Amino acid sequence: MNERATPLPRLIVVDVEVDAEFETQLVEGSRLVFRVAYSVLRHREDAEDVAQEACVMACRRFYQLRDRTRFRTWLVRMAWRLALDRQRTNRRRLARQSKPAPSVRGSSGEPDTNRTTALDGLLARERREHLWAAIDSLPEKLRIVVVLNSIKEQDTAEVARLLGLPEGTVKSRLFLARRRLREYLKWSVNQ
Numbered sequence: 001m002n003e004r005a006t007p008l009p010r011l012i013v014v015d016v017e018v019d020a021e022f023e024t025q026l027v028e029g030s031r032l033v034f035r036v037a038y039s040v041l042r043h044r045e046d047a048e049d050v051a052q053e054a055c056v057m058a059c060r061r062f063y064q065l066r067d068r069t070r071f072r073t074w075l076v077r078m079a080w081r082l083a084l085d086r087q088r089t090n091r092r093r094l095a096r097q098s099k100p101a102p103s104v105r106g107s108s109g110e111p112d113t114n115r116t117t118a119l120d121g122l123l124a125r126e127r128r129e130h131l132w133a134a135i136d137s138l139p140e141k142l143r144i145v146v147v148l149n150s151i152k153e154q155d156t157a158e159v160a161r162l163l164g165l166p167e168g169t170v171k172s173r174l175f176l177a178r179r180r181l182r183e184y185l186k187w188s189v190n191q
Helices: 016-041 044-064 068-097 112-136 140-151 156-163 167-190
Strands: none
Touching (some): 016 044, 016 140, 068 156
C-alpha cells in the first residue's frame, strides 16, 4: 500500500464528561435501536450490523448534536434510515441475482404426530409473513408508528418523543395504519 495515500490520524481532544454521557445514553438506547432495525429487516445479523453502524455514526457525530436530551430520538431515526437503506440494497441485490428462493422441505421420515406440529408451525409462519407483508405495504411514516407502538410496545407519548412528532399526529397515523392493515388483511383473506 502506498504510504502517501494513507492519511495520518487526527488528534482528538477527549471530553471525559461528554464521553460518559454518550456511553450512558447509548446503553439506554441500544436495545431499541436493534429492535427498530430488526423490525425493518427481520434478519438478525443484518439488524445487528445496522444497529452497530448507527451506534458508530452516533459516536462520530455526538459532538454535533445540539440538544442531547433528544439523543435517543436521533439514534432511532438514524437506525431506521440505515435499516431502510440496507433493505433497499438487499432488494436490489436479490433482483440482480434473480435466483428462485429455495423451497422449505421437511424430512421425509416424519411420524404422523409431527405432521400436525409441522403444519401448525407452517400456518403460523405463513400468518406472520402475511402480516409483515401487510405492514411492509404501508408508507414509511405509518409503518414506523405501527412498528414502534404495536410491535415494540411503546406508548403513543414515547413514540411521539422518539419520532419528534406531536402525540396527536402519532395517534392519527396509528389510526390510519390500523385501518389500512385491516383492509389489506380482509382483502387478502377473501382472495
